[in-house]
Amino acid sequence: MKVNHKQKCIMGFVSIIISSLKKLPFTFQIxxxxxxxxxxxxxxxxxxxxxxxxxxxxxxxxxxxxxxxxxxxxxxxxxxxxxxxxxxxxxxxxxxxxxxxxxxxxxxxxxxxxxxxxxxxxxxxxxxxxxxxxxxxxxxxxxxxxxxxxxxxxxxxxxxxxxxxxxxxxxxxxxxxxxxxxxxxxxxxxxxxxxxxxxxxxxxxxxxxxxxxxxxxxxxxxxxxxxxxxxxxxxxxxxxxxxxxxxxKNFPIFHFPASIMNTISLQLPPLMLLWLYDSQIVGFYSLANMLLILPGSFISQSMGQAYLGEASKMVRDGSKELRNFYLKTLKHLSLIGLPLIGLPTLFAPVFISVIFGHVWKEAGWYCWTLGAMVIVGFVVSPTSILSIYGNNHWNLIWDIIRTGGVYFGFYFCYVFNCPVLMTLFIYSIIMIMMYFVLIFIVLYVIEKFTQNVKGKVDDYIQN
Incomplete structure (x- = not known):
């Protein structure tokens, strides 16, 4: 395949980054x-x-x-x-x-x-x-x-x-x-x-x-x-x-409905905000949500990949340290997420109007209602990969409950005619609660997996 000059420039971008980073201390070995x-x-x-x-x-x-x-x-x-x-x-x-x-x-x-x-x-x-x-x-x-x-x-x-x-x-x-x-x-x-x-x-x-x-x-x-x-x-x-x-056939039968529920739960807020209010409110929400998610998205994705690789290996090896590894990863992500997302959230009402224009000032107050939810999501989402423990059905059940919870939260706000900041606060509380439920589900699944491994080892020793 022929590669033109533009492709060579862009495809060489990563190589340039690597070459530059090699000059920095403590990075060559990595x-x-x-x-x-x-x-x-x-x-x-x-x-x-x-x-x-x-x-x-x-x-x-x-x-x-x-x-x-x-x-x-x-x-x-x-x-x-x-x-x-x-x-x-x-x-x-x-x-x-x-x-x-x-x-x-x-x-x-x-x-x-x-x-x-x-x-x-x-x-x-x-x-x-x-x-x-x-x-x-x-x-x-x-x-x-x-x-x-x-x-x-x-x-x-x-x-x-x-x-x-x-x-x-x-x-x-x-x-x-x-x-x-x-x-x-x-x-x-x-x-x-x-x-x-x-x-x-x-x-x-x-x-x-x-x-x-x-x-x-x-x-x-x-x-x-x-x-x-x-x-x-x-x-x-x-x-x-x-x-x-x-x-x-398992992909359309199982993976497809699970993906549908997961995506609906994440994409529901703009649709519900349009239903309750108008497209301007959705615009403020969209900017606030993007500004909070972007700083940590690269770290979150990378950590998710690394956790998946290490946890998968521990599952294959039947390691008893899986629970400690999960909790330690949550702790590290918390230490990263709090300042990385918390500080922009705190000063959002000030810097948003300066950087993006005065007309977008209201999006800064939206950040205050969404900040805690984004931090908890940053900590929990990368480590909650239930499929590596052979528990895909738990993911589907959790996604269904989360989607239902988000929908009824917005419906509650519709019935009681809540202002937009109260609506976003209620949405954030529901999401935070669901993330904590997910933590307990993962801990339960890990504990169950560890007990099964121990049982197999004991049976092997006895026989």
């Missing part, structure tokens, strides 16, 4: 370990791309908030929430299985199955928009985004297509290509929003920029996949697609 370990090297490369993309987003936001109104940003938040929920069904979560087949021919057929499903679900989505758009607009009070609903179709197909090829590229461990596309998405999305904002495109400019920020780089991924193993795609057939669909 970087040498990362470079010699394929797993952590991949995580570092992908994480670097995510960090750069987030940095681009942070730098561009003060410009974007001066080109668009809170109402415009609120419409984008509602659009992105609906897209995130509907986008889960693009290929029924079969894309998550792309790294599992041992034979490349099976992986190629799984790729073909995902693409066929994407075309079918996009057609179904289009049909639903044609016959039921008025129903959804009336039911969920989506009048403010009614003229932008058809952009969901483009976002749905583009997001699904990128996700499929992204997971297939991860299978090939071509992390640099993925990093290149992520950085391109960040730059392309930000430039598009700013450029269209200068010409007063309003919400359309934000929505188009959002689509670019999630779909740019599809062509690059396709070329990298196609040029490496062209011959294996001749093995794709209808019969093979049927076999592969049956082989990995």
């Amino acid at each position: 970087l040498e370990f990362i470079q010699n370990n394929p797993l952590y090297k991949g995580v570092f490369i992908l994480g670097s791309g995510t960090a750069v993309t987030q940095l681009i987003g942070i730098i561009s936001m003060p410009i974007i908030t001066r080109l668009y109104t809170p109402s415009d940003l609120g419409i984008l938040a509602v659009y992105s929430s609906i897209l995130a929920i509907t986008g889960i069904g693009a290929s029924l979560r079969y894309e998550f299985a792309l790294g599992l087949p041992k034979r490349d021919e099976d992986a190629a057929n799984l790729l073909g199955l995902c693409l066929v499903l994407l075309c079918c679900t996009t057609a179904i989505f289009a049909f639903i928009l044609v016959i039921a758009d008025d129903y959804f607009i009336d039911t969920f009070n989506l009048y403010s985004i009614s003229e932008y609903l058809w952009f969901l179709l483009f976002g749905f197909f583009g997001l699904g297509l990128y996700s499929i090829f992204n997971y297939y590229t991860i299978r090939n461990q071509d992390y640099r290509i993925i990093t290149y596309t992520k950085i391109n998405q960040g730059i392309g999305g930000a430039v598009c929003k700013i450029f269209l904002g200068l010409f007063s495109f309003g919400p359309i400019g934000l929505i188009i920029g959002h689509i670019i920020s999630q779909t740019a780089g599809i062509g690059t991924l396709v070329r990298s996949i196609w040029y490496k193993k062209q011959n294996i795609y001749n093995s794709i057939s209808i019969n093979s697609l049927k076999i592969i669909a049956k082989t990995y």
Whole structure:
């Protein structure tokens, strides 16, 4: 595959960072370990791309908030929430299985199955928009985004297509290509929003920029996949697609509903705030939530990857120190999260109006109601991976209860006509309570796992 000058520059970005960091004290050994370990090297490369993309987003936001109104940003938040929920069904979560087949021919057929499903679900989505758009607009009070609903179709197909090829590229461990596309998405999305904002495109400019920020780089991924193993795609057939669909049927049966519930619980607030108030309130919430989450998101993702690797090893080894390791990780994340998120939360009402413009001042007070929830989520989320203990059903149950709790919390505020700050405070309390419930669930599962391991050892000794 030919690499142009632009790709060489972006793909070499991580190498430049590594070279620079080597000059700093105490980092050479760490970087040498990362470079010699394929797993952590991949995580570092992908994480670097995510960090750069987030940095681009942070730098561009003060410009974007001066080109668009809170109402415009609120419409984008509602659009992105609906897209995130509907986008889960693009290929029924079969894309998550792309790294599992041992034979490349099976992986190629799984790729073909995902693409066929994407075309079918996009057609179904289009049909639903044609016959039921008025129903959804009336039911969920989506009048403010009614003229932008058809952009969901483009976002749905583009997001699904990128996700499929992204997971297939991860299978090939071509992390640099993925990093290149992520950085391109960040730059392309930000430039598009700013450029269209200068010409007063309003919400359309934000929505188009959002689509670019999630779909740019599809062509690059396709070329990298196609040029490496062209011959294996001749093995794709209808019969093979049927076999592969049956082989990995657990993904649409179990993973798909769990992902739906998880995403709904996270994306529900913008939709409910629009239902209760208006798109301007959603815009203030969107900015506040983004500013609180962004500082710790890279650390949270990296810690989650590291915890998953170490905890998985301890599970395989049947280690009795699993509980202590979990509690120690919670403690370390708490020590990081409190100042990292707490300080920006404390001074948010002051710096938001200075950095983003006086019109956004109200978002600073929203930060006060959301700060504690974000800190607890930063601490709990990276370490609460129940699947490594073989307890996927607990995740699904917890997600269902959390979604129901969030919905009824907003409904309570609707019945009693609560002001927006009280509504966000109640939402935060519900989420914090659910995070603590999750901690107890993880501790219970770990204790149960440890007892099972001890029982097996005792049985072995007795026999």
